[in-house]
Amino acid sequence: MAQAEAQDHGLHGSAAAPAPASVHAEGQQHPIKLYLVVWGWLFVLSAGSYSIDYFGLQGLLRWGLIVTFMMLKAGLIVAVFMHMAWERLALAYAILVPPLLILVFVTIMALESDYTELTRVLSFGMGP
Known part of the structure; x- marks a missing residue:
């Protein structure tokens, strides 16, 4: 019993036993709806970014909107597709x-x- 507990806790110089595959697979899966919603928001933000040129905005308003859209898109990508939201x-x-x-x-x-x-x-x- 003591040796089994020691091996479970990584004692006696041996590596800890890997967790069952079902634990890892279940913890890493996210619903497809989340990705579709994020893709939708990325599409809307990209359309807003392209509309800045379409409407011919100039000056600080133009660059402020471009940087805002860029940061929002980068934040969504990092949070969801790079799994930063779950770190x-x-x-x-x-x-x-x-x-x-x-x-x-x-x-x-x-x-x-x-x-x-x-x-x-x-x-x-x-x-x-």
Whole structure:
């Protein structure tokens, strides 16, 4: 009895016994309706993204909508098709936080670039 428990817990230097196949198969299956709904949302978001060009939107509105649609589509793909929605929270943070921090730093750099350009123009003049 003690040896069987030890083997179940991976003691005595042997690898833990693999779980039955039915446990893994049941835990990994998702209803097809979920994928169809996500495909539908991806279609709607793509249509919205293409409609930006169709209606000829320009300026910050155009780029704001393009980036919003892009982030929504990427979020759906990562969450459902890459199974991130069912991962542990630590793994999700490890994958999602670095791109968000990069986005924050790029925003800071874009704001800082205007200040840098202004100080160079004031310090060095306009040029020939």
